[in-house]
Amino acid sequence: MATGDLDQLTYNYSAEEDEEENEDFSMTLIEHLEELRWRILKSLIAVTIFSIVAFVFRDQLIALLMGPFPKMAASVTHGKLVVTGIAEGFTVYLLISVVAGLIVSLPVILYQIWAFIAPGLRQGEKKYAVPFIVLGVVLFAAGASLGYIVLNYPLEWLLSFGANSFTELISANSYFSFVAFFLLAFGLAFELPLVLTFMAKVGWVNTEMLKNKRKVAHVGIWIASCFITPGADLYSPIFIGVSLSLLYELSILFIHLVVGKQAAEAVS
Structure with a gap:
């Protein structure tokens, strides 16, 4: 066989091999997208189920979320918020139920995230699944709890700011939207170590x-804490700024214990 024919045969074989590899890659990519779709769907199903359960207990949720409502405003509203439309009462209940369903289904969502990335991990790394989920839930619960505790401060500041010039008619939609955003902001901010x-x-x-960028990180954290929390009170940014600074330092220790030298060598 001539040298030219041999080279042509080798080229054709290599082209066919590359085409098969590309086809395998495409199939793998499609499978990953299909897997992602099912993980998202399962998460949405969990959120829907827990939202329905939360809607059943909507009165208890309303009572819980009305806990931080300032007494100065309660005397004006007689303990009830204002609705400005026929369907607003229903939409407010729906908003509260969806947010509660999202929070309660967090373990399911974290598990779906981990299950999606687990096939690409080493066998030794898969053992972190349970700590990953537990830590994520605990951190979110801690952040949301802190947000609930300090929620009274921005509410009092905002309601008293224009009290001399305006009569506050606090709508249920504005109040519960504010509360939901505030609690979610604190909960998600506490996921920093994760x-x-x-x-x-x-x-x-x-x-x-992280150690070398510590000063820049803390400055960024304190700047971000002023924008994460709605309202312009002094206390909320301080609470979340201190918490995030402590969590940043905790993250360094946690990474050192969990990741160890592997991460240090990867970005050396």
Whole structure:
């Protein structure tokens, strides 16, 4: 066989092999997208189920969320908020139920996230599934609880700011939207250690990097804390700023214990 024919045969074989590899890659990508679709669908089903359960207990949820409502405003509204439309009462109940369903279904959502990324992990890394879910739930619950405790401060500041010039008619939609955003902001902000640990696992950050950027990070945290919390009171940014600074330092220790030298070598 001539040398040219041999080269042509080799080229054709390589082209066919590359085409098969590309086809396998495309099939793998499609399978990943299908897997992602099912994980999202399962998460949405969990949120829907828990939202329905929360809607059944809507009166208890309303009573719980009305706990931080300032007494100065309660004397004006006689303990009840204003609705400005025929359907607003229903939409407010629906909003509260969906937010409650989202919070309660957090373990399911975290599990679906972990199950999606687990096939790409080493066998030794899969043992962190339960700590990942538990830590995520605990951190979110701690953040939302802190937000509930300090919620009274921004409410009092906002309601008293224009009290000399205006009569406040507090609608149920505005109040519960504010409360839902406030609690979600605190809960998600407390996921900082989980986010940094994940970034360390994939090699984007390491403990030395976090230590070297400590000053910049804390300044950024305190600036962000002023925008994360709605309202302009003094106390909420202080609470969340102190909490996030402590969580940042805790993240460094947590990454050192969980990731160890592996992350340090990945971003060296």
